[in-house]
Amino acid sequence: MNGPPEERGGWWHDYVCGVHGVELEPGDLLGTFPAAGAVCRHGCRLASERVRAAWLVLSHQAWARRARRLAGHDDSADRAEALRLLTAYAGIHARLAVADHDQAQGWMLRGRLFHQALTDAVWGVNIGHAAWSLATAEVDSGRRTRTEPVEVPGQIRSCPSTSSGNESLDPLLPLLDELADAALRARGVLIAEDRFDSNYVAWLNAAGLACSRAAALIRGGDCADRDGWLAGDHGQLAHLLAATGDDGWEWEGSTYYHGFVLRAYLLSLRDSDPGELPAEVAERLAGMITALARLATPGGVLPAVHDGPYRREALALEWQELGELAGGLVAGDPLRSVTDRAAIESGSLADDLADGLTGWFAGPPLPYRDKPGAITVSERVGLAVLSGAGIHAVLDYGPHGGSHGHHDKLSLHLYGSEDPWQPDYGQVPYGNRPWRDRYAVAAAHPTIRIDDREPGEAAGRLVERTERSITVAIDDPAWCPGVSASRRVSLEDDHLIDLVTVRCTEEHRIRLGLRAGVDVSAVDHVPYTRTEWSGRESLSGWHLGAPLIAYPGFGPADDPARQRTWFDFETTGREAVFCSVYQTRAASRRISAVSLVGGEAVIDFEPYGELGGPA
Secondary structure, eight states, X not given: OOSOOSSOOOOGXXXXXXXXXXXXXXXXXXSOOOTTOEEOTTSOEEOOHHHHHHHHHHHHHHHHHHHHHHHTSSOHHHHHHHHHHHHHHHHHXXXXXXXXXXXXXXXXXXXXXXXXXXXXXXXXXXXXXXXXHHHHOOOBTTBOOOOOOBOTTTOOOBOOOOTTOSGGGXXXXXXXXXXXXXXXXXXXXXXXXXXXXXXXXXXXXXXHHHHHHHHHHHHTSBOOOTTOSSSSTTSHHHHHHHHBOTTSOBTTOOHHHHHHHHHHHHHHTTTBOGGGSOHHHHHHHHHHHHHHHHHSOTTOOOOOTTSSOSSOHHHHHHHHHHHHHHHHHBTTOTTHHHHHHHHHHTGGGOOOTTTTOTTOSSSOOBOOOOOOOSEEEETTTTEEEEEETTEEEEEEOSOOOGGGOOSOTTEEEEXXXXXXXXXXXXXXXXXXXXXXXXXXXXXXSSXXXXXXXXXOSOOOEEEEEOSSEEEEEEOOTTTSTTEEEEEEEEEOSSOEEEEEEEEEEEEEEEEEEEEOSSOEEEEEETTEEEEEEOSSSOEEXXXXXXXXXXXXXXXXXXXXXXXXXXXXXXXXXXXXXXXXXXXXXXXXXXEEEEEEETTEEEEEEOOBOTTSSBO
8 A cells, every 4th residue: 555544443442353352463554454354363354344444543553653753754755755645644634534433432532533532642643743843854964953942831932944845734734733623622521521630631632732833833833832732721731740640650550551641741742851841740750750660670571550451562662652752851761671672572563663752852851860679669559569589579459540440459460570470461452341351350360359259449558668578458348348458578588478368257268369471380288389480580489378279261461362370379267368489590598398377477498508509
């Protein structure tokens, strides 16, 4: 195909196999929809209108990304190709986007080119920045120069013209104006519904800003931010402060949606000087980057807390873009391990989305001062990260997480630098309701279950924190009436201890799940069960307090049909104490046995030889 599709897109979450729950293979997104249908990795082929409309979303987004990359190049042929693509989209949009999408589901904030206004905005951000790049390109001995920095918070200045003139860009003005107007209308709906803190608003602001700014540059007139996209009462800076807390976390406490809005914020600050940002804004943005850097493993794995893909090629593109932008805002490149890992995981979709982001900001990066200890805690969203002894643990105990929440209170996730031993499984595309429901329930998480009841939405609380341990508890009747529980996780020099206590006013069947992301073997060594978790680093576990039962279960959400062995501690009564001790192969002292005495773990180590190692 020589240009973008000339049909409206649907909802990308429908691009999923109904049988296996896996996202379908993207194929050639700059080509045409496969004649025989989209392929599922397990052999299915799907060609329904719903699936085809979802593929069109992915294709339109790929073409918009291509236009943005080409528009930012120094090569005049690349910029000419970008202009051709944008001109084509101006015609497509004028012809197709004349009313809200009549096939959209009733709950959606409807878009014009796609089912959702949010999808329109994500696409529109790339369209706007492509036009922005073309409008500010100047040719001087074959080199492109930037405009002057955007003034923050007002962004009121005169737009310079380009040396080559902007007349060739005039056909883009109706498209840019309509996209900005649509974003303004959609933002107004959310504000009227008291949903200003929605992640939608971040992208509507980003689209409105990019498109209105590009249009003003093409016109060569005043670039005043009249609709308040950046500094207005409902602009991007206000949204940042409303949707995040002092700990830097976006209010939903979801890894994906945290990164999602952070990308929108950073894309909105093009040509701004980080040093000129309001102090509270700069601190909050740095805090958001810090939150992700602390959550990530040393090898760049970002646990999929609360909702969002476990692993997805298109998600890897987003992490790459975010990592590059973050490195321009704060010094030290704090997300470099995430960016490098994402560059590998983007696979067949690798399209240099981060291309052109060097120099995105008009001034030097802000200082980066984070010095995390062995344990970092965000009390507001209820996440604790423990890192040491070769283990990266994430303890989730906070609020439910809104519409993106899972029934995972007091879950403990375990990672190596790169190994997902007991990861958060993430979530499938929302178009597959049966699999989505399976991944949201308590049984899919390494947490407590009482009888066969699903817990209610509730939050735990922090009980105690030291330099090497943390204790959290939940006793909210909304979670499970008559039941309270606590979890203490202690990080020692060469192992990690996990102690879970459950107390009930009546007798119940009490279970605690272990949920593997890798192959696991188990052998009973009374009084404990020994587990071995595979991976490059490998993990050994000792488990006491109740029988450990193994049975087949599903694995992480990137491939629900893949089977993993699940384990449950299980007992019946009014009280239970479950204990697990974990150690990696690289530990300096090797554990030989573990026992449970008075509700505490007692650990024996192998004897040491003359040279200080195990005999």
